[in-house]
Amino acid sequence: MPNWCNNKLILNADKKSLDSLLCEIHKHNCLFDFLCPLPNDIVNNQEWTRENWGTKWNVHLADLDINRASDNDVSIGFDTSWTPPVAFIKTLINAYPTINFKLYYFEDGMGIAGIYFYQDNIVHDISIEPNTLEYFRLLVDVFGYNAQNIAEDYEVAPDILNKLA
Incomplete structure (x- = not known):
């Protein structure tokens, strides 16, 4: 049984960019699949998922708490096993460079917390001491x-x- 890492992803961009991203997430029914689908021929899927997603398991659409505060602002709350999905966020940043991303996370069991974000073409990674x-x-x-x-x-x-x- 994993320790659950609490995540909140904040997105800020024009309406068209956010609509496109949300549509892709809904089409694939899982958060990570639309950009980083798990290949069928992978022998050690846990190694692959940790390397490509930053965490052990995918997050299903039903487990996402998607809130649209305005046309330009969306927050997505979700849990991942053990660690935040920083590897996936890096892929997301590259795929959607016009969107500002900010991932807040904390996982009490391992004592990790922080903010990982992309804003104005700069990636920031801030750890917060427990x-x-x-x-x-x-x-x-x-x-x-x-x-x-x-x-x-x-x-x-x-x-x-x-x-x-």
Whole structure:
């Protein structure tokens, strides 16, 4: 049983570019298949998926939480096994260079969190240390936690909790 990595992918672009991307995702019924389909002749598919997707398993359409805030802004929430799908995001950036991508992620079991994003033709990869104010701010601002959830689930210094409230 894996530890689940929580991901939120934020996309910003013109309506036509976002419509095209979302249409492709829906056509293939899985997030990674439309750009990086698993070849039929692969002997060790876990090695291939980790190399090409950055994670062990694909994410089915039914497991995507797609929200369109406006014609130009879309967020996609999903879970992956163990790690964020950074390899897939790199492929996505190359395939859709007119879209700004920002992937927020955290996985408590391994203590990883960060932001991987492409904006204005530059790729950024920012790691966030676990159990820091920045880490808990990510949980609150991006993943819908609140100070009470964090107080119940984590050992947090009172000064950090006060800053989250």
